[in-house]
Amino acid sequence: MIAWGVGLWSAFTALGGLVQRFWQLFACRALVGIGEAGYGPASQALIAEYFRGQRRAFAIGVYSVGMAFGGVAGIWLGGELEQAYGWRAAFLAMGIPGFVLAVLASQLREPLQRRAASLWTTWRGSVERxxxxxxxxxxxxxxxxxxxxxxxxxxxxxxxxxxxxxxxxxxxxxxxxxxxxxxxxxxxxxxxxxxxxxxxxTAFEDFLEAASFVLRTPTLIWVFVGGALVTFAANGLIAWAPSFMQRVHGMTVTQVGRNFGLWALVGSSLGALFGGRMGDALMRRWVGGRVLASGVGFVLGGPVCAALLLVDRPGFFVPLLFATFFFYTWYNGPLASVVLDVVPPQVRASVLGAFVLFSHLAGDALAGPVIGTISDRVGLRTAMLVLPAAGVVGGLATLGALRTVGQDMARVRE
The missing domain is CATH 1.20.58 (Methane Monooxygenase Hydroxylase; Chain G, domain 1)
Incomplete structure (x- = not known):
């Protein structure tokens, strides 16, 4: 699943550089999302099998650093390529290397091998159903x-x-x-x-099972709602920050790539590692430690993000950019670990898949058009202030799981 997800993502990223119509680009980006949705939950479920108990949040935090590094470095390198060769070359350059990673991912093995039906039987039955x-x-x-x-x-x-x-x-x-x-x-x-x-x-029945389990687990309801809001805040900032830097601070595409790429990368990498380590450390002393680490980052980071959007001096903008991404990535390891802590191993990948689907549909899928629509009416700076507000509300919603996480974890152990 991981290899197929990475391969699908890479193929349609590269094909995005060959499109001629809007609907073709839309279709390519949709299939990129399908690839991401396929590999993401499976990857975190595999990490959960390798790293159990108190080290899990930090391990997922390290995994999140890789995503942050790739995402921000992609913005940086993409800006350089777009400036030099055009946007089509940027799509192709970002997509083709993924095929190598897909081959490498196909060599991964689960710690506990399960005896499975033949590939043909599994594929045919899954397709028919x-x-x-x-x-x-x-x-x-x-x-x-x-x-x-x-x-x-x-x-x-x-x-x-x-x-x-x-x-x-x-x-x-x-x-x-x-x-x-x-x-x-x-x-x-x-x-x-x-x-x-x-x-x-089947995968479809797994999704229905995961949805049913989520509706029966109070902690997951808090986490799903909070996760959608913080995804709206974090990915909305990533999507609109380059335009904000160009329009408000007058930066070129290359300058945006360099400044945003460097400081967002450093801040998000340190934040993901710190959040994962803090979540595991708090978990040793208190059952709600990972929930606390997940929510507090956005409660603290929201005001910092608001200041980032309101300052006019570039000298203040860069440190605030670093601090915002530092706080906004605390949740990467702990929040996924909270999901894994309250579900049995049999449905981990399915529940994580449902979490990713809901977070993106109710989160960053709405962030782009919502901020764009508001921007057309009141300006980009005012529109983007919705993002830190959503982050604070999402952090508080996540902290609501503090009341239920202990009971839900105990239920899984029974």
Whole structure:
């Protein structure tokens, strides 16, 4: 799963450099997201098997440093490549090396090998069952996506209509399709009463099992809500910070890549390591230690992020950028560990997958269009102040799990 996820992500990142139409770019980016969603939960579940107990949050924190390094270094290098060779070259350069990593990932082995059915039998059964269920549940998303594409295409034919309008119309229909799909999925998940140990054999049934387990676990409800809000805050800042630095501080693309890349990389790397270490240290003394480390970072980092967006002097901007990413990455290791602490091993990857899906759909998938829409009305600086507010609220929501995490952990041990 990890190798296939990395390979899919890399392939469609590279293909993004060859697109000619907006819908082609949208499709490539959507498939990149599918690859990320496939490899991320499986990776953290594998780490959980290697590192048990008190070292788990720090181990996931180290893993998160790799993501931070790749993400920020990609922004840095992408800016340099775009300036020198154009944006298409940047997509190709970022995607092709991933195939090497996919080959390396295919050599990973789980600590406890399980006897599995043949690859052909597993694949054929999964396809047959998955297609039937996917066709039923994804029908609203497909229909509304096609309707949105048709409306957007018609609007694009009229002169004088801004390009943002047809893109916004398409986005509204796709969002409605996602909402309708989730509305159909949730009742199905609630109706399932199978115990967590009776894990379904297909990926789709695993997802329904995970959703049902989440709805029965108070800690996970707090973590899912808080995770969506902090993802909105953190990834929204990553998405809009380059534009903010260009518009407000007058930086070039190269300057943005260098300044943002360097200081965000250093801050996020140190923050992820510190947060993981702190979460494990607190966990030795208190069952809510990892929850505390996850939420406090955003409660402290929110005011720092607000100051970052309000200062005008570059001399203050860079230290505040470093501090914001330092606080905003404390949660990377501990929050995933909290999820792993309150679910049995059989459904870890599925619950993590549901967490990633919900965090992105309700978090950073909304951050871009929400900030963009507000920016068109009141300006980018004012619009981006929504991000630190969401971060503080998300941190407080995560801290709500302090009341329930002990009971939920004890239930898993029984």
């Amino acid at each position: 998955g297609v039937r269920r996917a066709a039923f549940y994804l029908r609203p998303l497909v229909i509304l996506g096609l309707v949105g594409a048709a409306f957007g295409g018609v609007l694009a034919l009229f002169e004088g209509v801004p390009s943002e309008v047809d893109a916004a119309v398409f986005g509204v229909f796709v969002t409605a399709g996602f909402a309708w799909t989730i509305w159909r999925l949730v009742p199905a998940a609630v109706r399932r009463t199978t115990e967590a140990g009776e894990v379904a054999t």
